[in-house]
Amino acid sequence: xxxxxxxxxxxxxxxxxxxxxxxxxxxxxxxxxxxxxxxxxxxxxxxxxxxxxxxxxxxxxxxxxxxxxxxxxxxxxxxxxxxxxxxxxxxxxxxxxxxxxxxxxxxxxxxxxxxxxxxxxxxxxxxxxxxxxxxx
Numbered sequence: 673x674x675x676x677x678x679x680x681x682x683x684x685x686x687x688x689x690x691x692x693x694x695x696x697x698x699x700x701x702x703x704x705x706x707x708x709x710x711x712x713x714x715x716x717x718x719x720x721x722x723x724x725x726x727x728x729x730x731x732x733x734x735x736x737x738x739x740x741x742x743x744x745x746x747x748x749x750x751x752x753x754x755x756x757x758x759x760x761x762x763x764x765x766x767x768x769x770x771x772x773x774x775x776x777x778x779x780x781x782x783x784x785x786x787x788x789x790x791x792x793x794x795x796x797x798x799x800x801x802x803x804x805x806x807x808x
Contacts (some may be wrong), residue, residue, distance in 0.1 A: 679738055690801075692723040694794040698771055701787040709783070710775075717773050724766050724802035731762070750808055758800040765793040 696716050703709050735755065743751055768790045771779055779786050 680700040681733075682730045682733050682738070683724055686734055687801075689723040689730065690794075690798065692800065693720060693727060693765075693769060694791070696720050696723070697772075697787060697790050697794055700772060701784065701791055702795070704784040704787055713773060720769065720773055724770065727762075728766070731759075751804065751807060754800055754804055756774065758797055758804065761793055762797045765790055765797055768793070 696719065699716070700709065700713065703712060739751070739755070768786060772783075772787065772790070
């Protein structure tokens with residue numbers, strides 16, 4: 673079950689879907705004050721839902737079927753706390769980005785601020801992922 677190609681494909685899909693989600697966040701941020709914002713938001717909606725869903729599924733696979741068995745063989749004290757923070761920050765990123773995909777009165781007023789927070793959270797998730805990957 674833990675074949676090399678499945679693990680590589682899952683890691684690739686996880687990183688690629690996160691990159692798509694973060695890229696869409698930066699795209700929305702760059703046009704947050706323009707009249708074309710709603711057009712791009714609607715156009716990105718399906719792509720974003722697919723990226724967020726794929727990131728969650730592949731992240732779960734990578735954690736349960738790749739990381740946990742490895743950690744049983746080679747325990748690392750720092751891994752689980754950092755992974756827990758990464759998951760929480762990623763959930764906040766996903767929630768805020770999902771809220772940007774639907775018209776929301778509260779978010780429209782401070783759209784640039786919320787997108788900036790989302791971009792920061794997305795970069796934190798990437799940094800934590802890079803740190804975790806470096807532990808191996």
